[in-house]
Amino acid sequence: MQSVKTQKHPKGLKMKTLRHFLIIAVCAILMASCGYPDHLKTLPKETVAVVSFDLAGMAAKGDLDQLQNAEFYKKLQAKMGEKDAETAKQTDEFMKNPLNYGINFLEPVYLFVTYKGAGEDPNVGLSIALGDADKFKTFITKVLKAEENGYAVETATGYNYLKTPEASFGWSEGTLIVLPALSKDSLNDPTKVFASIFAEKEDGGSVVDMPGFKSYYKKSQDISGWISMDVIATIMDAAKEFSPDLADDPTLKNYNEQMEKLKGSSFQFHVTFNDDEIYTEYITDLPSDLQKMYSDEILRSGLPTKMSDLIKSTDLGVVSMSLNLKNYLKLMSDNPAFDDKTKETMKQYVAAAQQFTAPFDGDLLITLADVRVTEKTVTEQVPVSKIAEDDNLYAGADDYEFDWDVEYQDTTYTKSVTTPIFLAATTVNDETFGFLGLMLGDDKPKVDKLTTTSLGDYEIYTTIKDKMLVVGNDKASIEAIVGGTYKGDNDCAMAKGAASHGVYVYANLDMTKYPKAVQDVIDESDDTEETAAAKKLFGIFDKIEMYNKENYTAVVSVKLKPNGHNSLYTLIEQFGNIAYDMSESK
Numbered sequence: 061m062q063s064v065k066t067q068k069h070p071k072g073l074k075m076k077t078l079r080h081f082l083i084i085a086v087c088a089i090l091m092a093s094c095g096y097p098d099h100l101k102t103l104p105k106e107t108v109a110v111v112s113f114d115l116a117g118m119a120a121k122g123d124l125d126q127l128q129n130a131e132f133y134k135k136l137q138a139k140m141g142e143k144d145a146e147t148a149k150q151t152d153e154f155m156k157n158p159l160n161y162g163i164n165f166l167e168p169v170y171l172f173v174t175y176k177g178a179g180e181d182p183n184v185g186l187s188i189a190l191g192d193a194d195k196f197k198t199f200i201t202k203v204l205k206a207e208e209n210g211y212a213v214e215t216a217t218g219y220n221y222l223k224t225p226e227a228s229f230g231w232s233e234g235t236l237i238v239l240p241a242l243s244k245d246s247l248n249d250p251t252k253v254f255a256s257i258f259a260e261k262e263d264g265g266s267v268v269d270m271p272g273f274k275s276y277y278k279k280s281q282d283i284s285g286w287i288s289m290d291v292i293a294t295i296m297d298a299a300k301e302f303s304p305d306l307a308d309d310p311t312l313k314n315y316n317e318q319m320e321k322l323k324g325s326s327f328q329f330h331v332t333f334n335d336d337e338i339y340t341e342y343i344t345d346l347p348s349d350l351q352k353m354y355s356d357e358i359l360r361s362g363l364p365t366k367m368s369d370l371i372k373s374t375d376l377g378v379v380s381m382s383l384n385l386k387n388y389l390k391l392m393s394d395n396p397a398f399d400d401k402t403k404e405t406m407k408q409y410v411a412a413a414q415q416f417t418a419p420f421d422g423d424l425l426i427t428l429a430d431v432r433v434t435e436k437t438v439t440e441q442v443p444v445s446k447i448a449e450d451d452n453l454y455a456g457a458d459d460y461e462f463d464w465d466v467e468y469q470d471t472t473y474t475k476s477v478t479t480p481i482f483l484a485a486t487t488v489n490d491e492t493f494g495f496l497g498l499m500l501g502d503d504k505p506k507v508d509k510l511t512t513t514s515l516g517d518y519e520i521y522t523t524i525k526d527k528m529l530v531v532g533n534d535k536a537s538i539e540a541i542v543g544g545t546y547k548g549d550n551d552c553a554m555a556k557g558a559a560s561h562g563v564y565v566y567a568n569l570d571m572t573k574y575p576k577a578v579q580d581v582i583d584e585s586d587d588t589e590e591t592a593a594a595k596k597l598f599g600i601f602d603k604i605e606m607y608n609k610e611n612y613t614a615v616v617s618v619k620l621k622p623n624g625h626n627s628l629y630t631l632i633e634q635f636g637n638i639a640y641d642m643s644e645s646k
Contacts, residue, residue: 096268096277097167097168097189098189098234098235099167099170099187099188099189099190099234099235099236100170100187100267100268100277101261101266101268102187102235102237102257102258102261102266103170103172103174103187103257103266103267103268104174104256104257104259104261104265104266104267105264105265105266105267105269105270106174106175106176106256107172107173107174107267107270107288108173108174108175108182108287108288108290108291109172109173109285109286109287109288109291110170110171110172110173110267110273110276110285110286111170111171111172111283111284111285111286112168112169112170112171112280112283112284112285113168113169113170113171113282113283114168114280114281114282114283115165115168115169116165116166116167117282118282118283118333118628119165121282121333121626121628122333122625122626122628122629122632123625123626123629160195161195161196161199162190162191162192162193162194162195162196162197162198162199163188163189163190163191163196163236164188164189164190164191165189166189167189168280169186169187169188169189170186170187170188171184171185171186172184172185172186172187172267174253174256175291181243181244181245182243183239183242183243183245183246183253184239184240184242184243184246185237185238185239185240185246185253186236186237186238187235187236187237188235188236188237188238189234189235189236190231190233190234190235190236193231193232193233193234196231196236197213197220197231200213200222200229201213204222211223211224216251216254216255217255218232218258218259219231219232219254219258220232221250221251221254223250225241225247226240226241227239227240227241227246228241228246228250228254230250230251230253230254230257230258232258235258237253237254237257237258239253239254270288270290270326271324271325271326272286272288272324272325272326272328272345273286273326275326275328275345276326276328276345279328279330279341279343280330281330281331281332282331282332282333282628283330283331284328284329284330284331285328285329285330286326286327286328287326287327287328288325288326289322289323289324289325289326289327290322290323290324290325292322322346322347324347325344325345325346325347326345327342327343327344327345328341328342328343328344328345329341329342329343330343333626333627333628333631334626334627335625335626335627336602336619336620336621336622336623336627337617337618337619337620337627338617338618338620338627338631339615339616339617340615340616340617340618341609341613341614341615342613342614342615342616343612343613344612344613345612346612351611351612357384357387358383358384358387358388358391359381359382359383359384359562359563359608360382360383360384360422360423360562361382361560361561361562362380362382362558362559362560362561362562362564363380363382363423363425363558363559364423364487365550365559366526366528367380367423367425367485367487367528367558368380368425368548368550368555368556368558368559369548369550369555370425370427370483370485370530370541370546370548371425371427371548371549371550371552371554371555371558372427372429372547372548372549372552373549373552373553373554374429375427375428375429375554375566375568376428376429376430376431376567376568376573376574377427377428377566377567377568378425378426378427378428378554378557378558378564378565378566379424379425379426379427379564379565379566380423380424380425380426380557380558380561380563380564380565381422381423381424381562381563381564382422382423382424382562382563383422383423383424383562384422385417385420385421385422388422389410389413389414389417392406392409392410393406393407393409393410418489419488419489420486420487420488420489421486421487421488421489422487423486423487424484424485424486425483425484425485425486425558426482426483426484427482427483427484428480428481428482429481429482429483429534429537430480430481430534430575431478431479431480431481431574431575431577431578432478432479432481432575432577433476433477433478433479433575433577433578434476434477434479435474435475435476435477436474436475436476436477436517437472437473437474438472438473438474438475439470439471439472440470440471440473441468441469441470441471442468442469442470442471443467443468477517478577478578479518479533481532481533481534482532482533483530483531483532483534483537484530484531484532485528485529485530485531486528486529487527487528487529488524488527488528488529489527507523507524507525508523508524508525508542509523509542510522510523510535510538510539510542511523512535518533519533519535520532520533521533521534521535521538521539522538523538523541523542525541525542553566553605554566557605557607561607561608561609562608563606563607563608563614564605564606564607565604565605565606565607566603566604566605566606567603567604568602568603569598569601569602569603569604569618570601570602570603570621571598571599593638596634596637596638597634597635597638600620600621600623600630600631600634601618601619601620601621602619602620602621603618603619604616604617604618604619605617605619
């Protein structure tokens with residue numbers, strides 16, 4: 061698992077790309093010393109969500125300048141030129157030097173959502189840094205003149221704006237705001253939104269002053285997002301205004317208090333495009349009192365070695381969890397968000413659940429080792445319908461009435477059975493045997509012995525070994541575990557991941573590693589444009605890992621098949637190829 065800060069660079073990195081990195085590094089230092097960029101500080105405190113896009117950084121690391129030489133780009137440009145030569149020309153010029161249009165793409169672009177509360181529509185927009193407002197106005201005026209659509213640039217106090225049916229643009233020195241026509245305000249009266257954004261901010265009047273925003277900004281990567289938990293409390297307040305009964309509902313009293321505690325909390329995500337990897341962190345930033353309540357060792361540090369050693373490097377999928385059941389159930393029954401009546405009800409549920417969870421220590425492992433397709437001969441009773449004509453016809457009627465007479469007969473045939481080969485294990489304690497005796501009767505597993513149970517067309521094998529209950533549908537694997545000859549790969553990445561994280565998920569996304577029968581099913585799927593596009597896109601991926609990292613941080617790492625390019629370049633190139641193929645078919 062690769063850290064966010066670890067970057068590999070392909071051989072032969074071009075000097076042009078290296079220069080891009082140096083420019084961006086200098087800009088990052090200047091930004092850090094000067095604080096937040098102006099086009100971010102213009103966003104008001106009513107902003108409840110922000111997503112940043114570091115376009116310059118992604119363009120450099122993704123070698124986007126090379127995309128102009130990619131086959132799909134040349135073909136799309138040629139195709140566009142056939143329909144609209146001027147648009148193709150403008151696109152090509154923009155790709156070569158976007159800074160000529162007055163837009164400063166060395167600063168991130170911010171997608172934002174504002175919401176003031178009851179009676180107000182949320183607004184969605186883009187905040188973009190301007191390097192030269194006059195140059196941008198000249199560009200806009202030139203476009204309007206060429207289009208001859210009757211729209212014109214208007215001037216308001218402190219900013220200029222342009223309103224169209226699709227979107228409105230407002231800009232002042234250093235900031236461009238784009239409002240798609242999604243809400244009533246942005247469609248009918250965008251100046252209402254622009255006036256709020258471009259108004260001079262008092263202390264605490266900007267989104268950058270919101271709790272948790274500084275942490276989000278410092279951690280920002282190629283794509284990063286921030287959502288204020290305050291929006292939950294705001295929505296609840298709005299709901300109370302429309303339904304006054306909610307404000308007096310005693311069952312919501314404690315819940316409302318918890319919603320108030322959430323104020324100042326935020327949720328963040330950060331996406332980094334590494335070489336051959338898309339790395340994402342999800343972070344919940346809670347107040348200290350809530351952190352204490354939800355961090356009482358709910359998750360352990362990972363599976364015990366005896367369980368992680370069951371994982372093999374050839375496994376196609378792994379799911380593991382190491383949960384402190386006692387503390388988790390305590391949290392379920394003592395949650396301060398519940399009122400007294402709800403707490404009593406939850407305690408009853410928890411007491412009932414403890415009867416089932418008592419034998420288990422909270423460690424769980426499930427692996428997908430293989431997918432097998434076998435031919436099986438089966439005999440089933442198949443219905444055979446016969447139609448008997450009704451003799452009681454209506455006098456003079458032209459229509460006949462029939463009764464259905466259904467008979468069954470034995471039919472023998474051969475069918476293909478697709479079987480996922482799995483292995484599941486959980487740690488158990490001394491209370492296990494009584495529980496399993498209650499649940500499984502005479503078929504309960506015995507220590508160091510194999511037990512067979514029929515489940516429809518399948519045989520399930522179980523055993524207890526080293527205080528582990530092990531279940532699977534591959535007899536040879538369970539027998540090897542019973543005999544102590546089962547060999548896992550404790551040095552493989554999946555075993556280490558399960559052993560070092562409270563929650564760990566792995567899936568092999570490379571279909572060439574799956575059995576031929578599975579590949580045949582995929583190849584024989586519907587031959588539609590969408591299916592072909594999905595197959596082509598899926599073909600660049602290698603594997604995915606998901607796991608928890610520290611408190612309140614989750615990681616999703618998607619690995620791509622190595623091809624000498626950054627993962628972002630690979631994604632854009634593949635989407636470009638798909639777009640071209642689909643455009644050709646129309």
